[in-house]
Amino acid sequence: MRVFLASVPLEAARVVIVGAGEPALAKLRLFLNTPADLAWFAPDGEPATLETPQGAPAPAGRTPHAQDFAGARLVFIALQDVAEAARLAGLARAGGAQVNVVDQPGLSDFQTPALIDRDEVVVGVATGGSAPILARDVRTRIEGVLPAGLANVARMARELRETVKASVPDFMARRRFWERAFRGPAADLAAEGRTAEARREMLRLLNVAAPEQGVVHIVGAGPGDPELLTLKALRVLQDADVIIHDRLVPEAVLERARRDAKRLYVGKARGDHSVPQDQIEALMIEEARAGHRVVRLKGGDPFVFGRGGEELEAVRAAGVAVFVVPGVTAALACAASAGVPLTHRDHAQAVTFVTAQAKPGGVDADWTRLAAPNHTLAIYMGVDRAEETAARLIAAGRAGSTPVAIVENGSRPDERVLTGRLDGLGALVRGASLTGPALLFVGETAAFSAAQLDVRAEFAA
Structure with a gap:
């Protein structure tokens, strides 16, 4: 946030406007229907009667003196003579006022935002003075959805x-x-x-009105692009009292939540579980029993390798109301962003989401079934075991020449796509120096990502 919009009460506040051109008149009109004590100085001459806003105070046809700024809360100066405007700004500032010199950000203490005025409700849009026309256009869009009443x-x-x-x-x-x-x-x-x-x-x-029972919403945050949040996820986030989020939820998504919601980070990485799973579940239950609306915010979709099923079961067993809001899972988002169709009539009649990280002591994947041709594999948590995974697929019958694609930070600004062959998957991962979450795609359709990269390179050139 580069600018902060403060709410200034106008009851009995003295507001001084200096100037008689259209910029000054615009500021004058802004305050006519407010309870402010409005003073107007027109040192360059008064405007024509027809131009003067109805209900405006009579302008003083002179340059204001230091005492004219005494007790002023806000001062707006709209003069063509920049040196004179700077001198008056100094006098006003010495009197304790905040000063805006129109079209001179360097001489101003603040800029006037584009305002939507609904009397008791005022919405401001600001760009720090860098793009006032943009602020005005954004204001127009917002104004269209706010009722007049x-x-x-x-x-x-x-x-x-x-x-x-x-x-x-x-x-x-x-x-x-x-x-x-x-x-x-x-x-x-x-x-x-x-x-x-x-x-x-x-x-x-x-x-x-009475204290409400707490509730838990297990919410999919999607792959990281905040614009891929579902409308329901956004609404639940903005209603949350407590947000319990994992490592794959970026700040850009958290910024869409209610500002005063309590945030609890329980992220996990391979070999580093900052908060064990049973403690996360206990935390969700504890916060809900305290009467809070709890959002358990998980990257992707909570029911696709997100342990959402375990959390749902634990919260239900505790007798706490719980709801699930699905999210755009990584396989869908990364494939779409990289141009990899998960199914294709000519190349893939099936798609399987599989994790390379099996539960300790659990059943291993059926590699023979996963190695079938015309079949796309979307492999989650596969970076650390890429070489082993490729070897098992090849041993089960998948051709070493099968196209593969790696999508790191899919859908985010720092997305990276790498392509190759199944028999070189281990080397491709080792040479990529991957640091962000990555998904592996194996199958004939992975070749489409290479074509997508060629198109991107052509546009960049």
Whole structure:
């Protein structure tokens, strides 16, 4: 985050605007319907009557003095003379004001964001002054989805806030009450201006407000690209009180979660389990029993080599409500990004997801079945055993010339794709110096990734 948007209360705040051109008038219009104490100076001459915004204060046709800035909270200076603007900015700053010199970021303490004004609800979009037109376009897109009556909802919430606080002393129960109120009929009625009905619905909800039982959502975070989160996963993330996440969940995905949610890292790597599986399950149950909405966030899909089934079983056995939100698993995402069709009428009539890391003491894979031709293998956790896996497939009958592809950090900005043959898979892995999560593809369709790489190289050239 390069800029921070602060919320400045405007009740009785003194706001000073200097200038009479269109940039100054734009700032003036911004504050006309606010409770701010507005002062306007037009040292270059007053604008034409038709240009003056209705309801604006009469401009003082002079250059402001130091005392004119006394007690000012915000000062906007829109003058063509940059030296004079800088001098006035110094006077305003000496008086304790925050200063914006229009189109002069280097002389300003802040930039004006593109604002969506719904009276009690104000949304700002900022680019740090680098791209104001972009901020305006983003504002337009957001504005189209916000109801005009949103201010009514916020106004009613402000009026009932102390009543709710007194009636529902439990913090989590109070949070749940407001969520139900803002996402249900009460908010819809308020947005339509049906205030009396909305108030009655709010009070009805208030009478039944009580601490809720905790719940666990086992959520697939997908391969790492936050845009591949499902809509349901995004909604659950933004409602979570506690997020228990693993090593394969990148910060870009966590940033989509609610900011004040507690985050607990329980990542595992081969030979390094920071938190054992039974303790992860106990943690999920403990947080849910405390009344929290818990999201167990797992890379890919929780039911594809993610031990989600074990966690589901443990939470159910503890009598805690649990739900599963699927995610885009790595095989689908990496294959799509690398241009590897998992099935193809001419080359692969079957696809198998298989892990190279069998459970200690567990049953080994059926290599004869996995070595069948016209069959794509998506091998999870296969980097450390690539040479052994290739040898077993070849021994079971798969041709050494079978195409292979390795996709590291699939779908992410640092994605890397390597191609080769099955009989050279071990050497390909050793020479790749892989550091991120990687998936191995074996089969005729893996050759499509090489064609994809050629197309990328052509575009890059």
